[in-house]
Amino acid sequence: xxxxxxxxxxxxxxxxxxxxxxxxxxxxxxxxxxxxxxxxxxxxxxxxxxxxxxxxxxxxxxxxxxxxxxxxxxxxxxxxxxxxxxxxxxxxxxxxxxxxxxxxxxxxxxxxxxxxxxxxxxxxxxxxxxxxxxxxxxxxxxxxxxxxxxxxxxxxxxxxxxxxxxxxxxxxxxxxxxxxxxxxxxxxxxxxxxxxxxx
Amino acid sequence: xxxxxxxxxxxxxxxxxxxxxxxxxxxxxxxxxxxxxxxxxxxxxxxxxxxxxxxxxxxxxxxxxxxxxxxxxxxxxxxxxxxxxxxxxxxxxxxxxxxxxxxxxxxxxxxxxxxxxxxxxxxxxxxxxxxxxxxxxxxxxxxxxxxxxxxxxxxxxxxxxxxxxxxxxxxxxxxxxxxxxxxxxxxxxxxxxxxxxxxxxxxxxxxxxxxxxxxxxxxxxxxxxxxxxxxxxxxxxxxxxxxxxxxxxxxxxxxxxxxxxxxxxxxxxxxxxxxxxxxxxxxxxxxxxxxxxxxxxxxxxxxxxxxxxxxxxxxxxxxxxxxxxxxxxxxxxxxxxxxxxxxxxxxxxxxxxxxxxxxxxxxxxxxxxxxxxxxxxxxxxxxxxxxxxxxxxxxxxxxxxxxxxxxxxxxxxxxxxxxxxxxxxxxxxxxxxxxxxxxxxxxxxxxxxxxxxxxxxxxxxxxxxxxxxxxxxxxxxxxxxxxxxxxxxxxxxxxxxxxxxxxxxxxxxxxxxxxxxxxxxxxxxxxxxxxxxxxxxxxxxxxxxxxxxxxxxxxxxxxxxxxxxxx
Numbered sequence: 001x002x003x004x005x006x007x008x009x010x011x012x013x014x015x016x017x018x019x020x021x022x023x024x025x026x027x028x029x030x031x032x033x034x035x036x037x038x039x040x041x042x043x044x045x046x047x048x049x050x051x052x053x054x055x056x057x058x059x060x061x062x063x064x065x066x067x068x069x070x071x072x073x074x075x076x077x078x079x080x081x082x083x084x085x086x087x088x089x090x091x092x093x094x095x096x097x098x099x100x101x102x103x104x105x106x107x108x109x110x111x112x113x114x115x116x117x118x119x120x121x122x123x124x125x126x127x128x129x130x131x132x133x134x135x136x137x138x139x140x141x142x143x144x145x146x147x148x149x150x151x152x153x154x155x156x157x158x159x160x161x162x163x164x165x166x167x168x169x170x171x172x173x174x175x176x177x178x179x180x181x182x183x184x185x186x187x188x189x190x191x192x193x194x195x196x197x198x199x
Numbered sequence: 200x201x202x203x204x205x206x207x208x209x210x211x212x213x214x215x216x217x218x219x220x221x222x223x224x225x226x227x228x229x230x231x232x233x234x235x236x237x238x239x240x241x242x243x244x245x246x247x248x249x250x251x252x253x254x255x256x257x258x259x260x261x262x263x264x265x266x267x268x269x270x271x272x273x274x275x276x277x278x279x280x281x282x283x284x285x286x287x288x289x290x291x292x293x294x295x296x297x298x299x300x301x302x303x304x305x306x307x308x309x310x311x312x313x314x315x316x317x318x319x320x321x322x323x324x325x326x327x328x329x330x331x332x333x334x335x336x337x338x339x340x341x342x343x344x345x346x347x348x349x350x351x352x353x354x355x356x357x358x359x360x361x362x363x364x365x366x367x368x369x370x371x372x373x374x375x376x377x378x379x380x381x382x383x384x385x386x387x388x389x390x391x392x393x394x395x396x397x398x399x400x401x402x403x404x405x406x407x408x409x410x411x412x413x414x415x416x417x418x419x420x421x422x423x424x425x426x427x428x429x430x431x432x433x434x435x436x437x438x439x440x441x442x443x444x445x446x447x448x449x450x451x452x453x454x455x456x457x458x459x460x461x462x463x464x465x466x467x468x469x470x471x472x473x474x475x476x477x478x479x480x481x482x483x484x485x486x487x488x489x490x491x492x493x494x495x496x497x498x499x500x501x502x503x504x505x506x507x508x509x510x511x512x513x514x515x516x517x518x519x520x521x522x523x524x525x526x527x528x529x530x531x532x533x534x535x536x537x538x539x540x541x542x543x544x545x546x547x548x549x550x551x552x553x554x555x556x557x558x559x560x561x562x563x564x565x566x567x568x569x570x571x572x573x574x575x576x577x578x579x580x581x582x583x584x585x586x587x588x589x590x591x592x593x594x595x596x597x598x599x600x601x602x603x604x605x606x607x608x609x610x611x612x613x614x615x616x617x618x619x620x621x622x623x624x625x626x627x628x629x630x631x632x633x634x635x636x637x638x639x640x641x642x643x644x645x646x647x648x649x650x651x652x653x654x655x656x657x658x659x660x661x662x663x664x665x666x667x668x669x670x671x672x673x674x675x676x677x678x679x680x681x682x683x684x685x686x687x688x689x690x691x692x693x694x695x696x697x698x699x700x701x702x703x704x705x706x707x708x709x710x711x712x713x714x715x716x717x718x719x720x721x722x723x724x725x726x727x728x729x730x731x732x733x734x735x736x737x738x739x740x741x742x743x744x745x746x747x748x749x750x751x752x753x754x755x756x757x758x759x760x761x762x763x764x765x766x
Contacts, residue, residue, distance in 0.1 A: 072598040090262055097267035140597050162598065166588040166606060171256035171263070176583055178603075179610045180544035184253060184582055186417040187546070192379025194545045 052089045056096035061109050064125050065091060071136065072165040079178040087168025094164070105164075108157025112139075115154065210236040210449075211761065213470055213485035215456045215500065218310025219743050220729035220750040221491035222438030223353070227754035228489075229445040233761060236483055238454040238472055240492075241306030244281065244313065244435040250425035251278045256584060264585045271586055280425030280433075281307040282314035289639030293646045300647035300693040302495060308452065309435025310493065311697065312743065314423050316552050317403040317431055318575070319359045320740035321350050321748075323368030325562070329736045333569050335623050339735040340707045340716035343370070349748040357432040357747070358410040361402035369558040369573075369740070375407045377554065378418070381547050383579040383614050384555040386536060390673035396665070397560035401575075404432035404744075405550045413437070420581065422551025431551065451483070455640050459488060459504040459513050459726065466725045467513070473640040486766040487725040487757060490703075491750065494732040495524070495630055498702035499645050501713075502632050514720035517710055521630045523701040524647075525737040528572065528620035528655045529691030530662040534670035535678045539579065539612040547580035547611070559739055568657040572620030572739045574665070580611035590678070613678065616669065618662035621738045624701060625652050628693065649693035659690035698742050700731035718753040725766060729753050 054062040066088045075081035082088070095101040112135070113123040120131050127135070138144050139154035140162075169175040211233035214221045221237060229235050256262040263270065263277045270276030283305030294300050305311045324343040329336040347370070354373040361374035377400035380388065391398035405422065406415050416430040429436040442448040453475040460482070462468030469482045490497045498521045504513035512520055559571030588606050590613075595605045633646035670677050693699075706712025709721035718733045720726040729750040731742045760766060 073603050074599055076600050076603070086257070090260075093260055094264070094268045098269075101268070136598060142596065158598075159593070159596075162592045162596075162602070163586075163589050166592055166602075167262065167585040169603075170583045170588055170606065171585055173255070173257050176255070176257075179583055179607060181580060181583055181610075182544050182546045183548035183580075184255065184419055184421075185546065185548075186419065187548075188417075190378045190418040190549050191546065193382035193385045194543060196382065196542060 052086075052092075054092050056092050056102065056106065057109070060123075060125070061106075062088065062092065064109055064113070064123075065105075067125060068161060069165045069168070071132075072162050073169040073175075080174045082165050082169045085169040085172035085175050087165045087172070090168040090171075091161070091164050104157060104160050108153070108161065111153055111157060207484055210234050210483065210485040211766065212236075212487045212489060212757065213238065213483050214489045214491060214729075215470065216240075216310060216491035216493065216496070216730065217308050217439065217450070218305065218434050218491065218493065218730065219312050219746045220731070221489070222309070222312070222434030222442075223747045223750040224489045224491060224729050224754045224757075225442040225448060226438045227751055228758065229442040229447045231754070231758040231761075232447070233758065234447045235442065236449045236451065236485065238456050238470065238483065239308050239450060239452050240455045240475075241281075241308065241453065243450070243452045244308040246425060246427055246436065249281050250427050252421050252424045252427050253419060254278065254424075256582075262585050268585075278421075278424045280313040280423065283307070283311055290644070291636060291638060292644050293633045293636055295646055295648045298647055298649040298693070300649040302645075302647070302694050302699070303697045304493065304496070307435075308439065308450070309433045312432065312434040313425055315743060316575075316741070317405055317422060318552065318556075318741040319354070319357075319361075319372075319402050319404045319744040320558075320573070321370045321372055322346075322736075322738050322740050322745050323370055323562075325368045326736055326738040326740070329570075329623075335569055337706065337711075337735050340705055340712075346745075346748050346752065349752045350744065352751055353744060353747045356411060357404050357437055358406040358408075358413070359402055359404050359744075360400070360407045362400045364397075364399050364558075366397060366399070366558045366560070367562045369562075372402065374402070375410070377401070378407060378416075378549055380554050381549055381579055382539065382542060382545075383536075383547075383577070384553070386538065386673050387576060387614065387669060388555055390669050391557060394668060394672050395560075396557055396574075396669065398555055398557050401553045401556040403550060403552050405552070406430045407550075416550050418546075418548055418550060420548035420551050424551075426551075454481070455642065456492065456500055457503065457640065457642050459490075459500065461504075461506045461508060461513070461723075465508070465723070467723055473642070475640070478640075487727065487761075489727045489729050489750075489753070489757070490732075491729040493730055494700040494702045494734075495645055497728055497730055497732045498630060499632070499642075501703065503643055509722070514713055514722040514726055516722050517713060519704065519711060520713055521645075521702050522626075523624040523704050523735075524628045524630055524649075524699060525622040525624050525701050526691075526693050527696040527698040527737065527739065527741075528622055528651075528658050528662075529617060529696040530620075530659040530666075530689045531615060531617040532663060532666035532670070533578070533613055533615040533678050534666075534673070534675035535609075536612055536614060536673060536675040538674060540608050542580070542611065545580070548582075553577050567661060568654045569623065570621035570654070570658070570738065572618045572658060572662060574616055574618055574662075574669075576614055576616045578611075578614035583610070614670075614675070616666040618659070618666070619696065619698075619739050619741065620655070620658045620662065621736065622655050623652060624736075625650065630702060647693070651690055651693070656690060663689050698731075698737060700734045700737055700742055703728045703732035704735050705733040706735065717756040718749065719756070727753055727757060 069082035069087045073082040116124045139158040145152040145155040214237045217239040327339040360377045363371040388398045422431045454472045456472045458471045460469040469484045502512035557574035591609045627650040630645045705714040
C-alpha cells in the first residue's frame with residue numbers, strides 16, 4: 001500500500017503549523033507557494049493574450065519551424081506532438097536571445113529552403129510530403145554527411161533542432177505524461193522500489 | 200574619504216562568510232552570549248522569492264534553462280537555489296601557465312550550503328593520522344576522538360540520515376532512519392554484493408523525521424532548488440535563524456572583505472570591506488575575527504592583509520598560507536540498464552540525492568595507490584529536463600514516431616557513477632596573489648597552480664575499472680562518462696569537485712602551519728579560521744560536515760577565551 005500523496009494545501013498548512021515559533025521557516029512555505037503561483041499565472045496570462053507571437057522567426061520561417069518540430073516529435077495514438085507541447089515557442093524564444101542559435105537554427109532553416117529550391121524548385125513548406133521526407137532522410141543521419149559533404153551543415157542543423165524539439169516536448173505537460181514521470185509531489189513517506197520481477 | 204566607522208562600535212566577534220563554517224560559528228557564538236557581526240559578500244537569501252521548489256519546467260517559458268539557454272547543464276539554471284558561479288563578472292582569478300584549475304565561488308547568504316549534495320560523512324580516525332598511517336602528508340594536530348563529540352553535536356542539530364555499519368575508517372554517527380532504496384539503487388546494491396563492494400544507505404543532511412522545529416522531507420527530490428520547508432540543511436535556513444533569534448547578531452550583506460587590519464597590541468582590530476552597493480570602503484571593529492570565506496577566499500584575505508609586522512600576509516610568518524591546496528579526485532562513468540525499460544511508472548523521486556552509496560571498502564588493504572575513494576551514484580525516472588534526451592537523439596538519430604518511442608523506452612534507464620577520492624597535497628598545487636590583477640573592487644586576485652600527482656591518476660583509473668565492473672555485474676552496458684578513453688584524462692580538473700581546501704592549515708608547528716589545534720592563528724591570537732582552509736588532509740569524505748564540526752569546536756574554544764577575558 002503506498003502512502004497517500006497529500007495535497008499541497010494540506011502540506012503547506014501542516015508545515016507552517018509545525019515549524020518553530022519565531023523562526024523564519026514559519027512564514028516561508030505559504031509565501032513561497034503564493035509566489036510560485038503568481039509566477040505561473042503571469043506566464044499563462046502572457047500566453048493567453050492572443051496566442052504566442054514569434055520573437056525571432058518570421059511568419060514563413062516560423063511555420064517551417066513548427067512543421068519540422070511536429071515531424072521530429074509527431075502526435076500519435078499515445079500523445080500530442082511537439083506543437084501541442086509548445087516546442088516551437090520554446091525554440092523561438094531561446095533563439096531570439098542567443099546569437100549562436102540564430103546562426104545555427106536561423107541559418108539552418110534558410111539552408112533547408114535553399115536546398116529544397118535547388119532540388120525541387122520550391123521552399124520546404126511547398127514541397128510534397130515525399131520530397132520533404134527525402135530531404136529530411138538526408139539530413140537526419142550523420143553518415144550521409146560523411147559521404148556527401150554538402151549535407152554537413154544540414155545534418156548539424158537538424159541534430160540541434162532534434163535536441164531542442166525533444167527538450168521542448170519532454171519538458172511539456174503532455175511530454176512528461178507521455179514518459180510516465182510520477183513525482184514532484186508531497187509524500188509522507190517514500191515508498192521505495194515497487195515489487196518488480198528481476199529488480 | 201573612506202568611512203572608517205567614527206563611532207567605533209566594537210563587536211565581540213566578526214565572522215567573514217555565512218556558509219557552513221560561518222553559519223555554525225554564528226549560532227554557537229551568539230547562543231554563547233557574544234555580540235556577532237557577519238560580513239557576507241552577496242545578498243541576503245529570500246527563500247520565498249529565490250526558491251523554485253515544485254515548479255514544473257513547462258511553467259517557465261525557458262523550461263528551466265534561462266535566458267538564451269544559458270543555464271543548460273549549468274549550476275545556474277532557473278530551478279536551482281542561488282548558489283554560486285564558475286565565473287563571476289568583475290571578479291576574476293588566474294591560473295599559472297600549464298595549470299588547470301576551476302574555482303566555484305558563492306556570493307549569497309548560506310554560501311554553497313544552499314545547493315550542496317548534503318552528503319555528510321565523518322572523517323575517520325586514520326584520516327587525522329595520515330603521515331603516521333602511510334608516511335605521506337601530515338597528521339592533524341587533533342584526533343578523531345577530539346572531534347567526534349562535535350560531529351555528534353552537529354548531526355544532532357542539523358539531522359543526518361544513515362545507518363550504523365561499522366565500516367572501517369568511515370565512522371557511524373547520530374543518524375535518523377534512511378529512506379528506502381529506489382529501484383536503481385536496489386539493482387546496484389545487488390551487483391555490489393556480488394562483487395564484495397560495500398553498498399550501504401547514504402548519509403545526507405536531510406530530515407526523515409521532524410527535528411528541532413523543522414518538518415520531515417516530503418520526497419520531491421528537489422533539494423538543489425532550495426527547500427522551502429527547510430527539511431534539508433542549509434546554513435541560511437538552519438544556522439542563521441537561531442543566531443538572529445538571540446538578538447545578538449547583525450549581518451552586513453554585499454560586503455566584500457578586503458583586508459584584516461592590525462591594531463597596536465599585536466591583535467587584529469578591524470576588517471576593511473567594500474560595500475558593493477556604494478563601492479565605498481568601510482570598517483568593522485571587533486575583538487576577534489572568524490574567517491570563513493571558503494578556503495581559497497580565506498587564504499586570499501590573509502595574503503592581502505599586509506602590514507609591517509606581516510609583509511607576506513597576516514598570520515603568514517610560516518609562508519604556508521595558500522599552500523597544501525587540494526581538491527577531491529573525481530571520475531565518472533554511466534551505464535544503460537535494459538531491465539529498467541520495463542519498469543512500471545512509479546514515483547522514483549525520493550530525497551534530493553542518493554539513498555545508497557559505497558564507502559571506501561578496501562581500507563587497510565594493499566592497493567595500487569594510497570588512501571581511498573567512495574562512490575556516489577544516481578539516475579532513473581527523475582523529472583524530465585532540458586538536455587535529458589540529447590544522448591538518445593544522438594544515438595538514435597532520425598525523427599518521427601520511432602524517435603519518440605525510443606526516448607520513451609530509454610527514459611529512466613541510465614545510472615551514473617562518480618568517485619570522490621583523496622588527493623595527497625603536493626608542492627605544485629597552491630594559490631598565491633597574482634601581482635598583476637585586481638578585481639572590480641580593487642582587491643588583488645588569486646593565481647592558481649595545479650598538478651595532480653601519480654597517486655591521484657592511479658586512483659581515477661581504479662575508479663573507472665570499478666564503475667565498469669559494477670555496471671556489467673548489474674547487467675548494464677557502459678554508455679560513457681566524461682572523457683572516456685584516455686585513462687589519464689578520466690580524472691576531473693582541479694577545483695571541479697568543489698572540495699578545494701587546505702590553504703590555511705592547522706598544525707602544532709608554527710613553522711609549517713598557520714593555525715594551532717584550535718584553528719587560532721599562531722601569529723595573531725584573535726584570528727580564527729572556520730571553513731575548510733584549516734584541513735590538513737582531504738579524505739574521500741565530503742568536507743562540509745567536518746567544516747561544521749571543526750567550526751563548532753573552534754567557536755566553543757573562542758567562547759571559553761571570551762569568558763576568561765582573553766579577548
